[in-house]
Amino acid sequence: MSQPSSADPVSVPETSAPQPSYTRLAMRNMVRKGKTSLLHFALTSIGLVAILVGLAYLFH
Incomplete structure (x- = not known):
C-alpha cells in the first residue's frame, strides 16, 4: 500500500x-x-412571559 501524495485529486x-x-x-x-x-x-420575551402567566392563571 502506498501513501497518498500531496497532489492526490481526492484530497480536500x-x-x-x-x-x-x-x-x-x-x-x-x-x-x-x-x-x-x-x-x-x-x-x-414579553410574549413568552404572557403565555406562561396566562397558562398559570388558566390552570390554577
Whole structure:
C-alpha cells in the first residue's frame, strides 16, 4: 500500500480562512441591526412571559 501524495485529486484543498460559525454570523447580524433585534427580543420575551402567566392563571 502506498501513501497518498500531496497532489492526490481526492484530497480536500485547504482554505485560507475557515467559515464563520452560525453564532458568529448571528451576533454580527444582531449588531448590524441593533434596534430591530432588541425590539424582536423584547417582544419575544414579553410574549413568552404572557403565555406562561396566562397558562398559570388558566390552570390554577
